[in-house]
Amino acid sequence: MEMSTAETTGSPETLRGLGRRFLGAPVRAQTYKNLLYLLLAFPLGIAYFVGLLTGGTIGVGLLLTWVGLPILLGTLAAAAAVAGFEAHLARRLVGVEAAVPAFLRDLDVREGIALPGDGFLAAVKRLVTAPSTWTAVVLLLAKFVFGLVSFVAVVTSASVTAALLAAPFVYDAPAETISFLGSAPSGAYTVGSWVVTTLPQALAVAAAGVVFLFVALNLLNALARFHALYTAKLLRIGNRP
Template sequence: MPFRRQTYRNLAYLLLAFPLGAAYFVVITTGLSTGLGLVVTLLGVPIVAGTLAATLGIGSLEARLAGRLLDVDVDRPAPDVEVAFGSVDEIVATTKRVVTTRATWTGLLLVGVKFVFGIVAFTAVVAAGTTSAALLALPVLYDASGVSYTLGPYVVDTLAEAAVGAGCGVVFLLGSLHALNGLARVGGALTSALLGGPTTAATGDADA
């Protein structure tokens, strides 16, 4: 498993989830709050429509990411929404098209889910990585000046204890990779479900 390319694609997907999820959330919430605040002046209508239309692009990007990194085929119909704000009539027509398109609302829901998923994914990857690195470094650092290692109630101060700790680190790393691969599969399944198609790829088979 540590030598499979798919594992590292899964990790890349998880690491990208946080910055992308945060960016989506900030852009969409800022656009909607600004647009809704200006609706009474009519300037807010194109802002809201444009912000909702952006969720279509976000959905397309997430579908491509799931395909490239997770090998998940998201069967998503391409939304046919023409966006134009050149006149009042075009603004009204664009707003109607955006609001009545299902992909807009699934994309909006995806933004919220991606934000939460990104936080969970980032926390899991960082926690797994730092813990594994600390355990694997035990034989080198256990007797370094100014460094004190403890595993639960035990102080690691001999090479034998450090070797046991490093062995635990290997086991922990392998278990963490299995868990992170599973988390990536969850992300792919959520994306596929929200964007309207079944997952067909074998991320789980690749990492079994």
């Protein structure tokens, strides 16, 4: 049975919807929530990595004195709590539903002490045996890499966009003006290897900047959603309602 052209290439409504989504990126509030999510990933990723490395190293180093065990358990509990915060960020900023780790979901507040289960030992067992506790650790370690990638992506996109869009305003600036992303003789304005010396050239560069802006924002939206979905998938492992 042959498929229709609409089925193989996408319906006009679908294509129009994709076009509106692509062109609407700069004016959607969700775009700027996604950018905030990406920008927060860098400092948070560093904090998570340092915290896990410090807690894990000290805990393992002091295991022979038994002091290390509560440090390791505290590090695991903190990792679960922070993963719950990451699930909250994914929901509030990106709109992706992510479950908190099982250890947090089962917390019972008793006389000011939060314990899941029937006591301290049950709480420790729940913490150590819940798969979502360990996927939380993986998530926080991965956050460092994701934060670095996100920071580079956002800063590079902003820098390139600014350099391109600024061309009509600064292409004929004095020779002392520093060019963006490149160098050129006689202080001419450059973007990479593109030397801009006339207004038509500057307008063409700015037009390229507009196109780049739309592409960059849509790619950054996709990056934010990818990480939020990755967060949700990791925390879903072994974390049944």
